Amino acid sequence: xxxQIIVEQPDSTAAPIARRLAAQxxxxxxxxxxxxxxxxxxxxxxxxxxAVVLTEASAKGFAAYRQALVNPDTLSAIRLxxxxxxxxxxxxxxxxxxxxxxxxxxxxxGRSFLTTLIDLPFSVSPVxxxxxxxxxxxxxxxxxxxxxxxxxKVIFAIPGIVLATLFVTFPFVARELIPLMQxxxxxxxxxxxxxxxxxxxxxxxxxxxxxxxxxxYGVLLCNARAMGEFGAVSVVSGHIxxxxxxxxxxxxxxxxxxxxxxxxxxxxxxxxxxxxxxxLKTLLEWRQAQNRR
Amino acid sequence: MQLTKHFVWLWLAVIxxxxxxxxxxxxxxxxxxxxxxxxYQAYNVEFTKYWQAKTGETVSxxxxxxxAGKQARAVIDGxxxxxxxxxxxxxxxxxxxxxxxxxxxxQARLPNNSLPYTSTMVFLVRKGNPLHIQNWDDLIKPxxxxxxxxxxxxxxxxxxxxxxxxxxxxxxxxxxxAKDFIKxxxxxxxxxxxxxxxxxxxxxxxxxxxxxxxxxxxxxxxIKEAAPDSVEIVVQPQSILAETPVAVVDTVVDKxxxxxxxxxxxxxxxxxxxxxxxxxxxxxxxxPELVDPKLLADFPKLExxxxxxxxxxxxxxxxxxxxxxxxxxxxxxx
Numbered sequence: 001x002x003x004q005i006i007v008e009q010p011d012s013t014a015a016p017i018a019r020r021l022a023a024q025x026x027x028x029x030x031x032x033x034x035x036x037x038x039x040x041x042x043x044x045x046x047x048x049x050x051a052v053v054l055t056e057a058s059a060k061g062f063a064a065y066r067q068a069l070v071n072p073d074t075l076s077a078i079r080l081x082x083x084x085x086x087x088x089x090x091x092x093x094x095x096x097x098x099x100x101x102x103x104x105x106x107x108x109x110g111r112s113f114l115t116t117l118i119d120l121p122f123s124v125s126p127v128x129x130x131x132x133x134x135x136x137x138x139x140x141x142x143x144x145x146x147x148x149x150x151x152x153k154v155i156f157a158i159p160g161i162v163l164a165t166l167f168v169t170f171p172f173v174a175r176e177l178i179p180l181m182q183x184x185x186x187x188x189x190x191x192x193x194x195x196x197x198x199x200x201x202x203x204x205x206x207x208x209x210x211x212x213x214x215x216x217y218g219v220l221l222c223n224a225r226a227m228g229e230f231g232a233v234s235v236v237s238g239h240i241x242x243x244x245x246x247x248x249x250x251x252x253x254x255x256x257x258x259x260x261x262x263x264x265x266x267x268x269x270x271x272x273x274x275x276x277x278x279x280l281k282t283l284l285e286w287r288q289a290q291n292r293r
Numbered sequence: 294m295q296l297t298k299h300f301v302w303l304w305l306a307v308i309x310x311x312x313x314x315x316x317x318x319x320x321x322x323x324x325x326x327x328x329x330x331x332x333y334q335a336y337n338v339e340f341t342k343y344w345q346a347k348t349g350e351t352v353s354x355x356x357x358x359x360x361a362g363k364q365a366r367a368v369i370d371g372x373x374x375x376x377x378x379x380x381x382x383x384x385x386x387x388x389x390x391x392x393x394x395x396x397x398x399x400q401a402r403l404p405n406n407s408l409p410y411t412s413t414m415v416f417l418v419r420k421g422n423p424l425h426i427q428n429w430d431d432l433i434k435p436x437x438x439x440x441x442x443x444x445x446x447x448x449x450x451x452x453x454x455x456x457x458x459x460x461x462x463x464x465x466x467x468x469x470x471a472k473d474f475i476k477x478x479x480x481x482x483x484x485x486x487x488x489x490x491x492x493x494x495x496x497x498x499x500x501x502x503x504x505x506x507x508x509x510x511x512x513x514x515x516i517k518e519a520a521p522d523s524v525e526i527v528v529q530p531q532s533i534l535a536e537t538p539v540a541v542v543d544t545v546v547d548k549x550x551x552x553x554x555x556x557x558x559x560x561x562x563x564x565x566x567x568x569x570x571x572x573x574x575x576x577x578x579x580x581p582e583l584v585d586p587k588l589l590a591d592f593p594k595l596e597x598x599x600x601x602x603x604x605x606x607x608x609x610x611x612x613x614x615x616x617x618x619x620x621x622x623x624x625x626x627x
Contacts, residue, residue: 086308139371139392148371151548156372238372239357240322253358256490257330258518 053271057264068254068265073242077250078269080158084246085226088165092222096173097215101207103174104181105189115178121170130164130235156238161246164232169222176218177211184210216284220277227273247273320353321554324374326361326448326537327490328511332574333378339566340558352554360488361448368394368542375546375555378539380448382407383607385540394544403539409562410576412535413597414452416527417496417505417512424503426527429460432504433477440502441482442492444615449489449535451615453506456533458614459598463531476624497524508535510575513591534597537576 026034058065068074103115121129135141137154147154154160188210192202208215230248237244245253247270254263323333337354344352357364357372365384368374369392377385382400389395400407418426424437432439442450454475461474483501486492489511496505497519504527507515512526539559546552561567568578572588581589604610614620 083308086304090304134370137371140369144371153373155370156367238367239359241356243355256327256494258514 050271053264053267056260057268059264060261064261065265068259068262069269071262073245074250074262074266074269076242077245077247077266080161080245081227081247081270081273083158084162084165085223087162088169088226089219089223091166092169093173093215093219095170096177096218096222099174100177100181100211103178105186118171118174121168122175126168126229126231127235129167130232133160133163133167133236155236156240157244160236161233161244164236165226165229168229168232169225172222172225173215173218176214176221180211180214181207216281220281223277224274228270318351318353319549319551319554320355321375321551321558322355322357322373323376323378323558324357324364324368324372325378326364326380327358327488328449328508328514329378330356330358331514332510332570332576335574336562336567336570339570340561343561343566344554344557354558360442360446362446363487368392373545373549374542375549375551376539376541376559378537380535380537381451381607382536382538383611384448385538386607388542394542395540396543399540400538402541403559404563405579406536407538407540408536409539409559409567409579410537410571411579411597412509412537412576413532413595414449414456414506414535415509415512415532416529417507417515417524418527419503420523420525422525422527426504428529429457429474429478432457433474433481435481437481437504438483438502439478439481439504439506440484440486440492440496441506442489443485443487444621446487447489447492448537449508449511450485450492451610452508452533452535454614454621455600455604455610456506456529459533459603460529460531472620472624475620479625493519509577509592513575528593528595531596531598534599536600 057068099114099118103111134155137143137147137160139148152159154163188206189202192206193199197205228248229246230252233246234249234252237246237249239245239249239253241253247266251263251266251270254260254266323337325333333354333356337356341352341354344350357367357374359367361380361384364372365379365388368377368388377388379385385395385399386397389397389399403409416426416432418424424431426432426437431437441453444450444454457475457478458471462468462471465471465474484495486495489507492505493507493511493515495501497515505512505515505524516524516526539562541552541555541559543552546555562571563580565583568580568583569585569588571578572581572584572592575591577592578584578589600607600610604613612619
């Protein structure tokens with residue numbers, strides 16, 4: 001009897017295992033059609049447009065491409081775009097962490113209202129985001145008289161561009177961190193505090209390592225939008241060539257001047273900046289993996 | 294921690310180097326409308342050379358371009374323009390009236406009503422003119438697609454509209470007939486761009502429409518830059534005189550201490566150099582006697598009607614035709 005059972009055992013389980021395997025894996029047909037669909041989609045909407053940018057940029061030869069890039073107006077647009085990102089991204093990182101910390105670690109009246117408020121820049125059109133600053137700091141705006149008494153330049157100058165970008169990119173970091181910190185919970189932090197760590201130590205040693213990847217992702221998204229923002233910046237910029245044109249605005253200006261090589265050259269720089277941030281992320285991930293070993 | 298400190302220093306260093314350094318030299322901001330980009334790019338080079346030779350001072354001229362109405366709005370909202378070179382006197386009137394940045398009589402301060410150059414509106418059609426578009430009547434035939442920008446935001450579009458109105462009123466004899474003609478014309482407009490340059494792009498790059506109504510200078514530029522062998526110009530014997538005025542913005546130049554520079558900048562437009570550049574870019578110079586006659590050969594002799602003669606004033610035009618609920622809204626909405 002006992003031998004029979006031993007023999008029977010594999011037989012009786014073989015069929016369910018096969019069925020279970022079949023349930024876990026899609027049929028080959030589904031698998032390959034999904035893969036080819038994704039590939040086709042990526043090619044059509046990601047790779048082809050990128051290829052168009054690069055071929056159009058180099059359509060008039062490498063010399064023309066270089067010429068378009070060393071043009072003082074292009075250089076100034078690159079500088080302004082980097083400057084804007086360098087100011088807004090760190091500020092919004094600090095804002096984002098503080099907001100996420102406040103919302104997930106404390107209970108207070110109006111908490112859910114605050115969460116909705118943080119999302120506001122996502123839900124209004126960028127044109128409105130720009131226009132509010134014109135209505136506030138413009139010569140006819142609410143604070144217009146005050147601004148002009150002190151001879152400050154806000155809109156149609158760099159501060160306005162930074163403010164509008166700050167507004168538009170505000171939610172990115174906080175939006176990444178809030179669900180993550182809610183999921184992690186506060187037990188580890190409470191443990192650290194009860195063992196005598198200071199608040200700052202707790203943040204650096206416990207919270208930050210836990211939220212690191214979410215934070216990084218939020219910062220990358222924030223950076224991409226800060227460099228690429230068109231609508232809000234267009235409203236407050238004043239479009240002064242070589243002074244208040246960011247890269248996206250410079251691309252449009254060049255396109256409107258029939259300078260297609262210049263437009264696409266600037267666009268390729270914008271794309272390259274995005275790629276640099278991606279490479280940075282990969283580098284950080286790689287370094288992290290090295291440290292773990 | 295060490296790494297963080299390095300990052301902070303690096304960040305500060307980059308911000309400081311990336312910030313634009315304070316200009317030691319005086320700068321002038323010229324706020325202009327859409328199609329003048331190429332003219333002022335060339336003119337600014339000539340003017341800075343002239344000013345350097347005359348005074349020894351190096352100055353830099355900054356440009357801002359966009360739809361005329363939008364640009365006027367930006368100046369009212371605080372864009373610090375030293376000089377305005379706009380498409381329609383009404384836009385500068387509005388700046389004078391709303392923001393009080395210059396006196397109401399600004400147009401009397403420079404020669405020829407502050408018009409260093411003028412222009413007119415022409416038809417740009419596909420090469421060989423396959424639909425045989427010769428005059429305004431051909432534009433209202435069924436199946437002809439006409440590209441013109443939105444007269445509420447674009448100066449050029451207002452001239453297009455008014456040119457059509459003048460044509461119809463003169464030919465058919467009454468305001469009602471003109472209204473009817475305009476209604477038929479805008480039935481044939483598939484898309485209203487916000488500015489002249491946008492409409493040109495729609496017509497040339499996107500291939501929409503059979504005829505583009507645009508500035509004479511914009512049509513020549515389009516042929517030269519974008520489509521030498523695919524479009525041609527059709528000129529009407531009668532059209533509208535597009536008066537494109539310039540002005541110094543008193544409040545701004547007094548605050549920035551640039552009055553002498555701004556005034557010289559606009560006066561130099563009336564010099565042989567300025568007039569020649571205008572003609573080269575297909576603007577009709579105010580003083581053609583200063584320009585090589587060969588350059589004037591491209592301008593056909595036309596009968597050009599003035600807005601003030603036909604409609605009284607721009608304020609009238611605005612109230613009757615382009616304000617909210619006025620004639621354009623009523624016909625375009627139907």
